[in-house]
Amino acid sequence: MAIYGATILNLAFGLAILTQIVLFIHVRWRDDRLYLVGQRLALGVSTLVTLATVTLIALLVKGAFEVDYVAHYTSKGTPLLYKFAALWAGQSGSLLFWLLILSLYSAVVIFQNQRKRSDIMPHVIAVLIGVQLFFLFMVNYSTNPFNPVNADFIPSDGLGLNPLLQNVTMAIHPPTLYMGYVGFTVPFAFAIAALVVRRVDTVWVRGIRRWALWAWLWQSAGIMLGGWWAYNELGWGGYWAWDPVENASFMPWLTGTAFVHSIIIQEKKDMLKMWNMILIIITFILCIFGTYITRSGAVSSVHAFTADKFGQMFLAFVLVIIAISAYLVISRRQVLKSTKRMESLVSRESGFLFNNVIFVSLCFAVLWGTLFPLISLKLMGREISVSIPFYNQIAIPVGLLLLTLAGVGPLLAWRRTSKESLIRNFSIPLVTGLTAVTVFYVMGIRSIYPLMTLGLSFFVLGTISMEFYRGIRSRTRRFKESPFTALVTMISRNRSRYGGYIVHLGIVFMFIGFVGKAFDSEVEATMSRGEHRELAGYKFTLQEVVEKERPNHNALVAVLTVEKDNKIVETLNPEFRIYFPGTKQEQQHSELDLKTGIMADIYTVFSGADHSRGFYLIKIMINPLVWWVWFGGYFLVAGTIIAILPRKKKV
Amino acid sequence: MFAEIMVLLTFVFLVIFIVQPLFAPQAAFQTDSENDKIQTLQLRKEILYRQIKEAEMEHDMGNLSDEDYKRTRQQLKEEASQIIDLLEKIGKK
Numbered sequence: 001m002a003i004y005g006a007t008i009l010n011l012a013f014g015l016a017i018l019t020q021i022v023l024f025i026h027v028r029w030r031d032d033r034l035y036l037v038g039q040r041l042a043l044g045v046s047t048l049v050t051l052a053t054v055t056l057i058a059l060l061v062k063g064a065f066e067v068d069y070v071a072h073y074t075s076k077g078t079p080l081l082y083k084f085a086a087l088w089a090g091q092s093g094s095l096l097f098w099l100l101i102l103s104l105y106s107a108v109v110i111f112q113n114q115r116k117r118s119d120i121m122p123h124v125i126a127v128l129i130g131v132q133l134f135f136l137f138m139v140n141y142s143t144n145p146f147n148p149v150n151a152d153f154i155p156s157d158g159l160g161l162n163p164l165l166q167n168v169t170m171a172i173h174p175p176t177l178y179m180g181y182v183g184f185t186v187p188f189a190f191a192i193a194a195l196v197v198r199r200v201d202t203v204w205v206r207g208i209r210r211w212a213l214w215a216w217l218w219q220s221a222g223i224m225l226g227g228w229w230a231y232n233e234l235g236w237g238g239y240w241a242w243d244p245v246e247n248a249s250f251m252p253w254l255t256g257t258a259f260v261h262s263i264i265i266q267e268k269k270d271m272l273k274m275w276n277m278i279l280i281i282i283t284f285i286l287c288i289f290g291t292y293i294t295r296s297g298a299v300s301s302v303h304a305f306t307a308d309k310f311g312q313m314f315l316a317f318v319l320v321i322i323a324i325s326a327y328l329v330i331s332r333r334q335v336l337k338s339t340k341r342m343e344s345l346v347s348r349e350s351g352f353l354f355n356n357v358i359f360v361s362l363c364f365a366v367l368w369g370t371l372f373p374l375i376s377l378k379l380m381g382r383e384i385s386v387s388i389p390f391y392n393q394i395a396i397p398v399g400l401l402l403l404t405l406a407g408v409g410p411l412l413a414w415r416r417t418s419k420e421s422l423i424r425n426f427s428i429p430l431v432t433g434l435t436a437v438t439v440f441y442v443m444g445i446r447s448i449y450p451l452m453t454l455g456l457s458f459f460v461l462g463t464i465s466m467e468f469y470r471g472i473r474s475r476t477r478r479f480k481e482s483p484f485t486a487l488v489t490m491i492s493r494n495r496s497r498y499g500g501y502i503v504h505l506g507i508v509f510m511f512i513g514f515v516g517k518a519f520d521s522e523v524e525a526t527m528s529r530g531e532h533r534e535l536a537g538y539k540f541t542l543q544e545v546v547e548k549e550r551p552n553h554n555a556l557v558a559v560l561t562v563e564k565d566n567k568i569v570e571t572l573n574p575e576f577r578i579y580f581p582g583t584k585q586e587q588q589h590s591e592l593d594l595k596t597g598i599m600a601d602i603y604t605v606f607s608g609a610d611h612s613r614g615f616y617l618i619k620i621m622i623n624p625l626v627w628w629v630w631f632g633g634y635f636l637v638a639g640t641i642i643a644i645l646p647r648k649k650k651v
Numbered sequence: 652m653f654a655e656i657m658v659l660l661t662f663v664f665l666v667i668f669i670v671q672p673l674f675a676p677q678a679a680f681q682t683d684s685e686n687d688k689i690q691t692l693q694l695r696k697e698i699l700y701r702q703i704k705e706a707e708m709e710h711d712m713g714n715l716s717d718e719d720y721k722r723t724r725q726q727l728k729e730e731a732s733q734i735i736d737l738l739e740k741i742g743k744k
Contacts, residue, residue, distance in 0.1 A: 001654060004657050007658045033672045036672035036675075037669060037670065040669045040671075040672065041669055043668075044665045044668065047665065048661070048665075199687065201691045202691065202694055202695060203687075203690060203691050413709070413714070413723065414702070414706075414723060415722075418716050418718050418719045420716040420718065420719075421714070421715060421719050424713065424714075424716065467714075470712035471712055474708070474711040474712045474713075494708075
């Protein structure tokens with residue numbers, strides 16, 4: 001079976017080259033039959049990549065330890081779900097998975113545009129296949145997932161999956177993120193194709209709006225799931241650490257967010273053509289760069305599960321993309337010039353533009369921080385890492401600026417906003433924000449950033465609520481609808497607008513969650529049975545520690561009661577696990593336990609144990625408002641889905 | 652042996668699927684630069700109409716003052732009529 005997988009991967013590589021040749025000849029000869037052949041060749045590549053992936057999954061599930069990848073990432077004891085997840089646990093598997101998603105997206109693009117063939121489509125397919133060619137080259141000749149084990153014998157069992165990855169969220173997080181990373185290839189392909197044929201008008205933007213939102217949705221969900229996994233699995237009590245790999249996913253998200261905003265201006269006003277091209281090119285490059293950072297081990301990270309030296313090829317690929325894109329943008333600069341100008345600084349267009357500049361600036365600050373260890377190594381001969389305070393110093397004020405714009409933007413009119421409109425629209429949100437600041441100040445919050453964040457959050461909440469209220473009121477007056485019908489009709493007829501507001505609502509909830517970080521408290525202590533510790537008004541007592549034997553690990557389970565006002569409110573069971581005990585692969589792992597609440601999470605970690613002497617290292621944290629971060633995530637996803645849903649066609 | 656047969660079958664199926672259009676008569680796609688131009692203009696017209704409706708909605712909601720609404724509507728209508736003129740010119744050719 002491994003031979004079958006390896007052969008069809010080779011065949012896919014050949015077909016991809018053939019697709020490029022056929023499409024090139026088609027563009028020269030204008031024979032539409034060749035375009036159809038090119039389409040089918042591209043679909044053939046998708047089919048073969050899918051077959052290769054299915055073959056690898058079959059090998060992983062079957063436990064074919066004669067294949068090196070299978071022996072490295074599964075074992076007989078690996079649960080079935082994680083045997084599937086092993087597909088993206090290692091380097092070659094994850095590259096094949098990247099390729100699978102891209103080839104499936106390409107197939108969807110081909111089917112979507114099968115009937116309508118404009119000059120742009122052959123080039124779109126060529127770009128999509130071009131990117132696939134790179135990944136096909138990698139999985140065929142650099143890191144082939146079907147390679148046999150490098151030994152004279154077949155191992156009787158595999159090494160198994162890293163315990164940190166044996167978590168349901170971790171099984172979902174990478175594919176979710178990949179759906180986003182890879183998704184940006186489609187708008188990029190349309191952008192490059194539009195540049196090649198010099199058709200950079202509204203049509204290409206219209207065609208990719210949903211794709212861009214689709215990619216953004218998955219990228220956002222992937223980042224959220226990553227944060228959720230870190231919070232629920234890593235045991236340091238946080239969800240974001242500005243780790244290089246986290247940054248690698250955050251950077252394309254930032255430029256992608258700028259892009260999904262600025263294409264609205266191109267669509268509505270036929271402006272920012274050059275800016276949009278540059279934004280989507282940068283976003284795609286950052287996606288490839290993100291994959292490079294994650295998979296090359298060029299920058300040390302907690303995510304560095306693999307660290308092979310294949311980064312140079314990725315870097316070369318990135319340089320090729322930059323060179324081609326730069327050539328196309330420069331040579332097409334005349335057609336990319338906007339014919340229209342901003343009429344006023346106090347307009348929605350300028351609000352969008354300002355938001356774009358901030359997103360991109362933040363992205364470059366994060367890029368600088370991420371690459372600084374590499375830059376310092378090259379220039380000064382020693383690696384200097386940039387730590388969390390550097391990022392926070394930039395991200396917090398910039399984040400607050402963005403939050404302000406999320407509230408201001410919807411209040412501005414397109415083209416120009418009169419003084420009268422400004423006063424009418426800003427009064428209620430401003431009063432809401434200022435009232436919130438006063439209330440929280442009286443409640444005892446004195447730190448400037450938390451106070452500002454809460455004030456601005458309520459300002460944006462005021463804006464969004466007012467938009468919904470006014471929309472409903474307008475419909476109930478005009479069409480005599482009930483408020484509920486008015487709400488539903490209003491959203492379904494203006495999906496991108498109200499979907500966007502729901503996303504903004506999610507962002508506001510997340511910011512409220514971020515505020516909680518300023519009020520975290522923790523204690524780490526060695527405890528023995530019956531001992532207690534107090535934190536933030538709670539009393540934690542270690543009642544007992546139970547030993548448990550499970551299929552692939554042994555565990556010490558702490559029974560920790562949590563009391564408030566002399567009443568037990570919760571019993572938490574953090575675990576100290578030893579995976580593969582008594583073998584060379586023996587690995588310690590702390591499985592935390594927490595109680596989630598709207599106001600605060602009670603978070604406990606069993607960090608270490610001297611079981612024979614009865615001493616246990618327990619970390620206890622009170623993390624306020626974290627729940628709001630995840631709650632906001634649901635709104636973000638729901639709002640984006642609403643914005644993506646197609647508008648009903650008028651009959 | 653099984654793997655070889657599977658590879659062969661996959662290959663044969665794909666070759667038949669891929670080369671089939673070559674034996675069909677020249678495919679007729681509606682594609683020329685004129686059509687592309689019409690498509691772009693119609694899309695712009697559609698977007699402008701939508702913007703006029705949006706402005707009307709914003710005005711109804713109370714987000715746009717009378718002054719802002721009148722100016723925006725006028726500008727959008729002028730742009731739309733320019734596009735309709737262009738579309739008519741192309742149609743007459």
